[in-house]
Amino acid sequence: MNLNSGIKGFDKVLGGGFPKNSIVLVIGGPGAGKSIFAEHYVYEGLKKGKKAVFLTFELNKKILLEQGKMFGIDLQEHINKGTLILKEYDMTKTNIVDIFKDLKTTIETNNPERVVIDSLSILSMYAEITAGVEVLRSLDLAPRDIHLSSEVLKRGAVVGLINMLRKYEINALLIAEMAEGHHYLTRDSFSEFLCDGVVKLSVLETSGKRYITVVKMRNAKHDLIPHKLELTQKGMVVKE
Numbered sequence: 411m412n413l414n415s416g417i418k419g420f421d422k423v424l425g426g427g428f429p430k431n432s433i434v435l436v437i438g439g440p441g442a443g444k445s446i447f448a449e450h451y452v453y454e455g456l457k458k459g460k461k462a463v464f465l466t467f468e469l470n471k472k473i474l475l476e477q478g479k480m481f482g483i484d485l486q487e488h489i490n491k492g493t494l495i496l497k498e499y500d501m502t503k504t505n506i507v508d509i510f511k512d513l514k515t516t517i518e519t520n521n522p523e524r525v526v527i528d529s530l531s532i533l534s535m536y537a538e539i540t541a542g543v544e545v546l547r548s549l550d551l552a553p554r555d556i557h558l559s560s561e562v563l564k565r566g567a568v569v570g571l572i573n574m575l576r577k578y579e580i581n582a583l584l585i586a587e588m589a590e591g592h593h594y595l596t597r598d599s600f601s602e603f604l605c606d607g608v609v610k611l612s613v614l615e616t617s618g619k620r621y622i623t624v625v626k627m628r629n630a631k632h633d634l635i636p637h638k639l640e641l642t643q644k645g646m647v648v649k650e
C-alpha cells in the first residue's frame with residue numbers, strides 16, 4: 411500500500427502515491443509552494459486519524475497556520491487534539507543536537523505516520539555553525555581522525571537524520587531550498603542523493619506558471635514530465 415500525497419492529481423504522477431516509508435526531498439526556490447505542499451501532506455494523514463510531526467524554524471509557525479487556512483487546511487484543530495505536533499525552533503537559541511534528541515523522543519512517544527522538516531537547508535546550515543563534532547557523536551558517527559570540513563559536518567547531520575527516520579519507518583518530507591543556476595539541485599549538493607525521492611516545484615518566470623516534477627522516486631514507476639500546478643481556493647492541484 412502506498413501513501414497518498416494529499417495533493418490533488420499528484421498520486422497519479424507518482425504512479426499511485428509515495429512508496430511506504432519514503433524519505434522525500436521537496437525542492438524549490440522561494441515561494442515555489444514547498445510549505446503548502448508539506449501542509450497538504452500532513453493534513454492527508456491527519457484526516458485519516460494518523461499522527462504527524464511538523465518541524466519549522468525561523469518563526470514560521472504562524473505564517474504556516476494562516477496560509478494553510480486559506481486553502482482549507484486546518485492544522486490548529488489537530489494541534490488542539492494532540493494529533494499534530496508542530497514545533498517551531500529558534501535556531502539562534504537552540505542547538506541542533508537538542509533538536510535531534512527532541513525529534514527522537516517525539517517520534518518514540520507519538521509514533522507518527524508522517525514527519526515534515528521545513529527546512530532541511532536551515533537545519534544543516536546550523537549543523538555547521540553550532541554543533542561541530544558533537545553532532546557526529548550524538549548521531550553515533552565517530553569523527554575518527556578525519557578533518558572536519560563544513561561539508562562533512564552537514565552531510566553527517568543529514569545522514570544521521572535520515573538514518574533515524576529510517577529506523578522508525580517514518581514517511582518523511584524534507585524541504586530544501588533549491589540553488590539557482592547551480593549544477594546540483596540543493597544548496598548542500600548531496601541531500602538529493604541520500605533521500606529516496608525528489609519532488610521539484612518550480613515557477614517559469616516568463617509565463618508565471620507553476621510546475622511540479624518527480625525527479626526521483628525509488629521503488630516507483632513515475633513519470634519525469636513537469637506537470638502544471640495551480641494554487642486554487644481548495645489548495646494545490648496538479649493539472650494534466
Ligand SMILES: Nc1ncnc2c1ncn2[C@@H]1O[C@H](COP(=O)(O)OP(=O)(O)OP(=O)(O)O)[C@@H](O)[C@H]1O
Pocket residue numbers: 438439440441442443444445446447477480641642
Ligand atoms: N491564497 C493564495 N492563493 C494563491 N497563491 C497563494 C496564496 N497564498 C500564497 N500563495 C502563493 O504561495 C507562495 C507561498 O507558498 P509556500 O509558502 O509554500 O512557498 P515556499 O516554497 O515554502 O517558500 P519559502 O522558500 O519562502 O519558504 C506565495 O509566494 C504565493 O505565490
Ligand SMILES: [Mg+2]
Pocket residue numbers: 444445446528
Ligand atoms: Mg516555506
